[in-house]
Amino acid sequence: MSMATQQTQDWPGRYYHIDQILDKPGPRTDPDAFVGGDTARDFLRNQCKVLVIGAGGLGCELLPNLALSGFRDIHVIDMDTIDVSNLNRQFLFREKDVGRPKAIAAAEFVMKRVPGVTVTPFFGKIQDKDEEFYKQFHIIISGLDSVEARRWINATLVGMVDEDDPESLKPLIDGGTEGFKGHSRVILPTMTACIECTLDMLTKPTVFPICTIANTPRQPEHCIEWASVLEWPRVFGDAKKLDNDDPEHITWLYEQASKRAAEFSIEGVTWSLTQGVVKNIIPAIASTNAIVAASSVNEALKLATNAAPPLQNYMMLVGTDGVYSFTFEHERKPECPVCGGETVNMTVNKDMTVQELIEHLQETQNIQIKKPSLSTSSTSIYMQAPPVLERATRPNLEKKLSELVPSGTEITVTASTLPLKLSLRLTYS
Amino acid sequence: MIKIWNMKKAEGSGPKKPKTSAAQIRVQKDVTELELPRTMKMDWPDANDLLNFFLTISPDEGMYKGGSFKFSFAINSNYPHEPPKVKCVPKIYHPNVDLEGNVCLNILREDWKPVLNLNSVMVGLQYLFLEPNADDPLNKEAAQDLRSNRQNFIRNVNRSMAGGSVNGETFDRVLKDAE
Ligand SMILES: [Zn+2]
Numbered sequence: 001m002s003m004a005t006q007q008t009q010d011w012p013g014r015y016y017h018i019d020q021i022l023d024k025p026g027p028r029t030d031p032d033a034f035v036g037g038d039t040a041r042d043f044l045r046n047q048c049k050v051l052v053i054g055a056g057g058l059g060c061e062l063l064p065n066l067a068l069s070g071f072r073d074i075h076v077i078d079m080d081t082i083d084v085s086n087l088n089r090q091f092l093f094r095e096k097d098v099g100r101p102k103a104i105a106a107a108e109f110v111m112k113r114v115p116g117v118t119v120t121p122f123f124g125k126i127q128d129k130d131e132e133f134y135k136q137f138h139i140i141i142s143g144l145d146s147v148e149a150r151r152w153i154n155a156t157l158v159g160m161v162d163e164d165d166p167e168s169l170k171p172l173i174d175g176g177t178e179g180f181k182g183h184s185r186v187i188l189p190t191m192t193a194c195i196e197c198t199l200d201m202l203t204k205p206t207v208f209p210i211c212t213i214a215n216t217p218r219q220p221e222h223c224i225e226w227a228s229v230l231e232w233p234r235v236f237g238d239a240k241k242l243d244n245d246d247p248e249h250i251t252w253l254y255e256q257a258s259k260r261a262a263e264f265s266i267e268g269v270t271w272s273l274t275q276g277v278v279k280n281i282i283p284a285i286a287s288t289n290a291i292v293a294a295s296s297v298n299e300a301l302k303l304a305t306n307a308a309p310p311l312q313n314y315m316m317l318v319g320t321d322g323v324y325s326f327t328f329e330h331e332r333k334p335e336c337p338v339c340g341g342e343t344v345n346m347t348v349n350k351d352m353t354v355q356e357l358i359e360h361l362q363e364t365q366n367i368q369i370k371k372p373s374l375s376t377s378s379t380s381i382y383m384q385a386p387p388v389l390e391r392a393t394r395p396n397l398e399k400k401l402s403e404l405v406p407s408g409t410e411i412t413v414t415a416s417t418l419p420l421k422l423s424l425r426l427t428y429s
Numbered sequence: 430m431i432k433i434w435n436m437k438k439a440e441g442s443g444p445k446k447p448k449t450s451a452a453q454i455r456v457q458k459d460v461t462e463l464e465l466p467r468t469m470k471m472d473w474p475d476a477n478d479l480l481n482f483f484l485t486i487s488p489d490e491g492m493y494k495g496g497s498f499k500f501s502f503a504i505n506s507n508y509p510h511e512p513p514k515v516k517c518v519p520k521i522y523h524p525n526v527d528l529e530g531n532v533c534l535n536i537l538r539e540d541w542k543p544v545l546n547l548n549s550v551m552v553g554l555q556y557l558f559l560e561p562n563a564d565d566p567l568n569k570e571a572a573q574d575l576r577s578n579r580q581n582f583i584r585n586v587n588r589s590m591a592g593g594s595v596n597g598e599t600f601d602r603v604l605k606d607a608e
Contacts, residue, residue: 155450389460412454
């Protein structure tokens with residue numbers, strides 16, 4: 001980027017406030033990490049590429065905050081289109097945008113409002129992008145409402161860490177809100193606790209006992225769950241899977257739930273409640289989104305510039321009773337299925353059989369795994385138990401590893417003597 | 430950013446590229462360390478897909494002794510945040526199982542926690558055959574029969590397991606010798 005174009009976009013004092021922080025260390029700045037001045041400014045404004053996942057309630061706060069903090073190469077990905085019900089809190093969208101992709105409308109708005117900032121939108125699912133895509137970013141900020149999507153991006157970023165290439169480590173800043181409650185957290189994949197390490201902390205979706213929804217419904221939610229959990233599979237069987245994103249499916253559920261509600265004299269079943277229950281939509285409050293997004297963007301700014309130490313590593317916000325926040329350090333779990341467990345690289349003879357590898361794992365010093373079970377993501381190589389799986393995988397014992405597992409593929413080894421697993425990467429000689 | 434990359438350099442080698450999903454790893458760990466009692470048998474239609482399987486429970490005591498009950502387990506990628514989806518395959522006469530195969534077991538829904546595992550679910554299912562629970566009915570007629578006349582209920586169970594009808598509903602034959 002040439003200096004000339006930059007200057008036409010900037011005006012005197014544009015970065016006056018932010019430069020105060022970048023130019024001199026503060027009381028808590030790490031003296032070893034602080035570089036400040038032109039280096040920090042240049043990285044922030046001309047090099048740093050940041051990805052925002054989600055252009056919903058949090059995304060609509062994250063994007064302008066990033067742009068106004070001096071990030072100039074911002075990317076955003078979201079698979080949703082704008083619904084009229086989003087307009088009450090997703091401030092980047094106007095009535096004319098209803099039906100348009102959120103990522104595109106949000107990007108346009110921020111670029112129009114903040115000169116010199118490029119926001120590149122992607123309308124689609126995060127799962128459709130590969131490692132090459134995520135590799136280009138320096139920092140990733142997620143503002144998601146789905147546990148599944150969080151687990152996916154977390155596992156992807158942990159998986160991308162290449163020990164020989166420190167830049168392959170992409171900090172993930174995760175924000176989340178639920179009514180008056182929220183959190184923001186900083187994850188340095190493979191270095192600090194990841195999403196999967198703390199899976200039991202995540203809020204479970206509300207589900208009702210199946211016998212209540214079958215027999216004794218008392219709330220509109222019970223009628224809606226009856227329609228989706230019991231009635232849909234009874235009527236459509238395996239032939240038609242319920243798609244929560246299909247408005248026609250929601251309408252069908254709404255109609256069934258309404259009939260049932262009438263039968264039990266329950267009031268309050270509406271189309272939007274039906275959608276909310278089925279999709280497990282959590283009430284969103286604009287100000288909670290604003291607080292959490294602000295914290296997440298501050299963390300991005302700190303990580304990008306070293307102006308202050310980053311959050312260690314989880315900030316919990318409780319807005320139900322005054323405003324209370326608490327910051328603590330989540331620890332990594334040795335038995336975490338995503339970031340836990342060792343990875344062992346091994347070079348073996350291309351004629352080595354599965355049986356020989358198992359013996360090798362049992363005998364080798366500093367591995368010594370008793371009765372290991374081995375798999376790749378698509379193949380059960382050998383399972384020690386139960387007997388039926390052992391019998392089904394036994395023929396593989398005689399086979400050559402090089403025929404079953406391509407070089408470099410990760411083998412997951414589990415055994416009762418391991419906290420969870422060991423990852424094995426084989427190359428053949 | 431530079432600071433973190435330097436920290437990473439100093440830290441050295443660690444885990445990398447977990448291509449197998451967290452759900453798959455958990456399930457592999459769960460199933461290969463199961464100690465199946467004589468009353469339980471598992472089957473995988475495809476041994477390379479650990480996430481979909483059948484469990485057959487053949488109670489050796491209680492009112493359902495002599496029967497053999499097959500359940501399908503479907504585990505999705507959000508396991509263990511979400512519980513496995515379990516259905517009873519044959520149509521059976523049981524207060525806590527409806528005619529569609531839905532099962533009323535608290536840990537399959539409202540009381541599921543990620544620290545639970547497949548073993549917990551399997552033990553819970555087996556318990557339903559030892560102690561059918563009339564207070565949480567999915568099959569209201571069966572629950573009513575159990576509450577009002579236990580002897581009659583036991584006769585109904587036996588008739589249903591042999592493939593007979595109860596309250597006008599015909600059930601699948603699930604006697605163990607029928608296999
Ligand atoms: Zn972890």
